[in-house]
Amino acid sequence: MKVERPKPDVAYELAMTHTRRCIAVAGCLATVLAFASPAAAQFFGQPSDLPIGENYHVEVLGGMWSPSPNISISSDAFGIAGTAINFASDLGIARERFGEVRLRLRPGRKHRFRIDYVPIRYSAQTVVERRLVFRGIAYDVGVPVSSTISWTAWRLGYEYDIVHRSRGYFGIILEAKYTDVEASLDATFGREFARVRGPIPAIGAIVRVYPLRVLAVTAEVSGVTLPRDLLESYSGEYVDIDVSGTLNFTEQLGAQFGYRSLDFSASSDEDAANLKLDGFYMGALLRF
DSSP: OOOOOOOEEEEEEHHHHHHHHHHHHHHHHHHHHOOHHHHHHHHHTTTOOOOOTTTOOOEEEEEEEEEEEEEEEEEEEEEEEEEEEEETTTOOOOOOEEEEOOOOEETTTTEEEEEEEEEEEEEEEEEEESSSEETTTEEOOOOOEEEEEEEEEEEEEEEEEEEEEEEEEEEEEEEEEEEEEEEEEEEETTEEEEEEEEEEEEEEEEEEEETTTEEEEEEEEEEEEEEEEETEEEEEEEEEEEEEEEOOOOOEEEEEEEEEEEEEEEEEEEEEEEEEEEEEEEEEEEEE
């Protein structure tokens, strides 16, 4: 049986709209940085007064992220079409808090190697309120079901600052997003699961400005679209948006507050997944 790929939802269209706006804003800010005059630098202080927190070779962020989940997954098997299951409304998963680690290695003024790691896991127990079909198995109304979503997200990348000034910079990001998503349903008659994993290449941009020597405002966006004809029987999109403010107490210590939106969709001959997580995060920075 041929299964049509679900149409992109409104949340995804909004995410793409926000992405285009972020790229436009980043381009404008980059132009301002590129043509900023020494007189503009005097407005913030002496040109020799570098912002606090920019003199480092290693930067580590440990933080907590509490996103709102919007997760829909369908999985076919044995020629039986699966239901598009919303893991929040159908299975009762709720907002959770996750730890994350970000590492920046800076061998030179304009170069950064980036490593991010976020282990995401949701679980819930509920009684099915509508008939669901997953991996060819039917879960009828009234059946108790335990559900789990695990999403291990790695980002391995390189950043090069095209424009670098004393009060900010604009750079490009090349990275591989390694994604491992597993969804499972467990009932008295057995456990079924679907899994998607693999590296996803992506490209993005980052802009940072220092309105004050101790305060950095940063916006970055990265993503990729893989059409179905590029890889056999597989297609997907990935959009990652991050806007943050960093308060630097010393060259070595700082605190970061921000908002992140992670939007991932993928489909194959049997499976389709749409996952969007967005929410605020906070963390502590340590530099060497």
